[in-house]
Amino acid sequence: MDHIDQLEAEAIYILRETAAQFKKPVLLFSGGKDSTVLIYLSIKAFYPAKSIFPVMHVDTGHNFIEALEFRDQLVERFGLKLIVRKVSDTIINKGLVEPQGKFPSRNALQSHTLLDAIQEFGFDACIGGGRRDEEKARAKERIFSIRENGGGWQPYSQRPELWDLYNGRINEGQNIRVFPISNWSELDVWNYIRREKIELPSLYFSHNRKCIRYNNRLIAVSNYMIAEDTDDIIDTHVRYRTVGDMTCTAAVASTAITIDEVINEIANSPISERGETRMDDNISDAGMEDRKLKGYF
Amino acid sequence: MDILRFITAGSVDDGKSTLIGRMLYDTNNIKDDILESISATADDVNLAYLTDGLRSERQQGITIDVAYKYFTTAKRKYIITDAPGHFQYTKNLVTGASSADVIIILIDAVNGITSQTKRHLLVASFLKMKHIVVAINKMDLMAYDESVFTAIKTKFLALSNNLQLAGVTFIPMSALSGDNVTFHSTEMNWYQGGSLLKYLEDCESTILAHSNPMRLPIQYVDDCYYLGKLVAGQIKAGDRVVAHPQGYELTIEKIISGYETVEEVHAGQNIQITFTGNLKLERGNVLSPLQNKPSMSNELVIDMCWLDVQNPLLLNANYILRINTATTTCKVTEILHKIDNESFGKYQDNKQVNVNEFATVKVTTTNNMVFDSYKTLAATGRGILMDSITSNTVAAFTIQ
Ligand SMILES: Nc1nc2c(ncn2[C@@H]2O[C@H](COP(=O)(O)OP(=O)(O)O)[C@@H](O)[C@H]2O)c(=O)[nH]1
Numbered sequence: 001m002d003h004i005d006q007l008e009a010e011a012i013y014i015l016r017e018t019a020a021q022f023k024k025p026v027l028l029f030s031g032g033k034d035s036t037v038l039i040y041l042s043i044k045a046f047y048p049a050k051s052i053f054p055v056m057h058v059d060t061g062h063n064f065i066e067a068l069e070f071r072d073q074l075v076e077r078f079g080l081k082l083i084v085r086k087v088s089d090t091i092i093n094k095g096l097v098e099p100q101g102k103f104p105s106r107n108a109l110q111s112h113t114l115l116d117a118i119q120e121f122g123f124d125a126c127i128g129g130g131r132r133d134e135e136k137a138r139a140k141e142r143i144f145s146i147r148e149n150g151g152g153w154q155p156y157s158q159r160p161e162l163w164d165l166y167n168g169r170i171n172e173g174q175n176i177r178v179f180p181i182s183n184w185s186e187l188d189v190w191n192y193i194r195r196e197k198i199e200l201p202s203l204y205f206s207h208n209r210k211c212i213r214y215n216n217r218l219i220a221v222s223n224y225m226i227a228e229d230t231d232d233i234i235d236t237h238v239r240y241r242t243v244g245d246m247t248c249t250a251a252v253a254s255t256a257i258t259i260d261e262v263i264n265e266i267a268n269s270p271i272s273e274r275g276e277t278r279m280d281d282n283i284s285d286a287g288m289e290d291r292k293l294k295g296y297f
Numbered sequence: 298m299d300i301l302r303f304i305t306a307g308s309v310d311d312g313k314s315t316l317i318g319r320m321l322y323d324t325n326n327i328k329d330d331i332l333e334s335i336s337a338t339a340d341d342v343n344l345a346y347l348t349d350g351l352r353s354e355r356q357q358g359i360t361i362d363v364a365y366k367y368f369t370t371a372k373r374k375y376i377i378t379d380a381p382g383h384f385q386y387t388k389n390l391v392t393g394a395s396s397a398d399v400i401i402i403l404i405d406a407v408n409g410i411t412s413q414t415k416r417h418l419l420v421a422s423f424l425k426m427k428h429i430v431v432a433i434n435k436m437d438l439m440a441y442d443e444s445v446f447t448a449i450k451t452k453f454l455a456l457s458n459n460l461q462l463a464g465v466t467f468i469p470m471s472a473l474s475g476d477n478v479t480f481h482s483t484e485m486n487w488y489q490g491g492s493l494l495k496y497l498e499d500c501e502s503t504i505l506a507h508s509n510p511m512r513l514p515i516q517y518v519d520d521c522y523y524l525g526k527l528v529a530g531q532i533k534a535g536d537r538v539v540a541h542p543q544g545y546e547l548t549i550e551k552i553i554s555g556y557e558t559v560e561e562v563h564a565g566q567n568i569q570i571t572f573t574g575n576l577k578l579e580r581g582n583v584l585s586p587l588q589n590k591p592s593m594s595n596e597l598v599i600d601m602c603w604l605d606v607q608n609p610l611l612l613n614a615n616y617i618l619r620i621n622t623a624t625t626t627c628k629v630t631e632i633l634h635k636i637d638n639e640s641f642g643k644y645q646d647n648k649q650v651n652v653n654e655f656a657t658v659k660v661t662t663t664n665n666m667v668f669d670s671y672k673t674l675a676a677t678g679r680g681i682l683m684d685s686i687t688s689n690t691v692a693a694f695t696i697q
Contacts, residue, residue, distance in 0.1 A: 002298055013567055045567070048553070159689055162690065183367070270329040271328050
């Protein structure tokens with residue numbers, strides 16, 4: 001078995017453990033490459049039976065249209081059950097404050113919507129595409145990671161996790177986040193996408209887009225941001241390395257239109273995935289840790 | 298390209314973070330933006346800062362829980378488990394080491410072997426780790442003197458005599474300057490062995506012994522198929538096998554691996570199978586060949602490490618015991634002996650086992666459990682205990 005086979009085997013094993021140990025598991029889908037890979041893995045894990053996991057999208061309302069179209073096609077193609085819960089509804093119901101600024105990101109508000117949905121459906125396990133190499137707080141996550149009542153992560157008292165004996169036993173009010181592709185790198189994900197012929201939103205490949213040059217980053221022009229006359233707008237070849245909110249994900253200049261070209265580009269990129277594309281981790285040294293403490297993915 | 302998993306263990310300030318940073322740096326596995334975030338100035342890179350992921354860890358300058366880091370060479374993908382060294386976090390070290398192929402035990406050449414080194418040894422011995430590297434670090438502070446290295450090595454070997462460790466390799470090193478980390482040091486020509494990276498590149502990753510008798514624990518059952526990971530041996534369509542604990546004989550009808558129907562599969566693969574007949578199996582059952590069956594009993598003797606910070610092991614209280622995919626309720630009926638953390642000798646204490654202590658105990662399970670010896674068939678020879686009230690994982694164990 002080569003390293004991709006080993007990573008796939010580990011992920012499939014974890015998905016089957018999740019199916020066996022929980023009553024109401026759900027797969028969290030963002031429209032990005034990592035959660036798309038998760039969906040393909042969950043199809044393979046249970047073939048020829050269907051995947052038993054419904055798919056939930058926490059919709060910030062700031063999505064790329066390409067990601068939404070892709071989501072609907074994917075769900076249709078595999079006959080998956082799709083649940084959508086909208087951050088805009090949570091903002092109204094809970095009287096939350098819309099984020100401010102030039103690029104108002106609802107990224108942090110997603111946690112409220114997610115926690116509400118977990119309660120509404122009684123989900124006991126949420127499967128996510130988080131990877132340990134993405135970010136330093138993620139590097140500390142267990143494969144089965146407990147969330148307490150308020151959804152918070154308790155990084156200093158995590159359960160021991162021995163061998164592949166994932167402990168999914170929980171008490172009232174707790175739920176578990178499951179991370180089957182914890183040990184995959186960005187390149188592993190892309191090599192798997194190539195090997196399994198996985199389709200992705202067109203955003204991941206080079207296309208023409210109007211972007212604003214802002215703090216050395218390229219941010220797509222959209223209705224969700226505040227336009228100003230002084231904006232430095234260019235129309236250029238870009239692709240996305242990660243796909244999140246239109247307001248918190250930066251594009252990268254790229255002419256890569258095939259998977260091989262993308263893999264080549266990433267392998268030679270001097271900059272990390274989040275470093276190049278995320279605008280929300282830079283806010284503080286512990287940006288991700290703080291969001292996770294409050295129930296973030 | 299395959300995967301090798303290794304764990305680094307060392308006391309605070311032995312240079313663990315520096316070593317990991319050095320390895321990532323020398324193999325070109327640190328992206329520019331990350332490098333910038335750990336550098337105060339262009340030529341003042343704090344390699345140690347790479348690994349500490351949580352705010353308090355950075356503030357206190359210590360590792361509290363396991364973090365995972367990754368790097369690749371042309372030959373391998375490496376998964377580094379960075380584990381804390383302090384006694385108090387032995388449970389986290391056990392967590393990290395359980396999935397590692399190699400353990401690197403760091404010793405500061407200035408301080409020599411400490412009580413914490415002994416604890417790291419005990420963990421390696423408890424888990425019967427096959428590859429142990431003792432990295433004697435900060436040799437630069439001892440003028441790269443061979444006699445310092447030899448003295449520590451001799452003491453270490455004498456100490457580990459009681460523990461029946463598998464192959465131990467000693468490497469003199471300076472993590473700070475990189476000597477013997479990824480390249481052979483020119484400062485220590487008296488050392489004939491290779492660098493740490495060379496050792497890792499050449500190390501055999503856990504080979505799932507194909508020659509072992511077949512074991513297929515049933516993991517999940519859907520309407521038509523039994524799903525599970527083949528943990529040892531191989532299995533073919535048409536094979537006659539036994540389902541445990543029932544003792545039924547069955548014939549394997551069809552095997553699916555991924556999207557393909559296949560004739561034969563080997564250890565390590567996740568499969569879906571059917572067999573002839575109307576019998577029903579469930580999660581936790583184990584398939585084996587007609588010969589070389591696993592053992593079965595409701596009385597087990599297990600070697601354990603207690604992991605629960607809140608409560609010590611209570612005799613005759615209810616726990617949940619898990620071996621591979623099988624679970625049952627159980628009671629620990631007797632503490633046969635405990636292991637002394639300093640001398641590694643056995644001693645009697647039949648009252649309780651506290652967090653981070655090692656002991657051999659007798660367990661009575663409600664259901665018959667199917668198991669093997671950890672030494673020969675690891676996957677079916679190890680397990681965990683869970684607390685029946687808090688649901689926490691409270692012990693890791695292996696079966697002799
Ligand atoms: N002289 C010398 N100092 C070292 C060496 N390795 C680490 N150090 C220093 O020892 C201190 C502790 O190192 P660190 O990697 O943070 O230790 P950790 O607590 O084990 O992660 C730091 O000041 C390092 O620069 C070495 O090989 N030689």
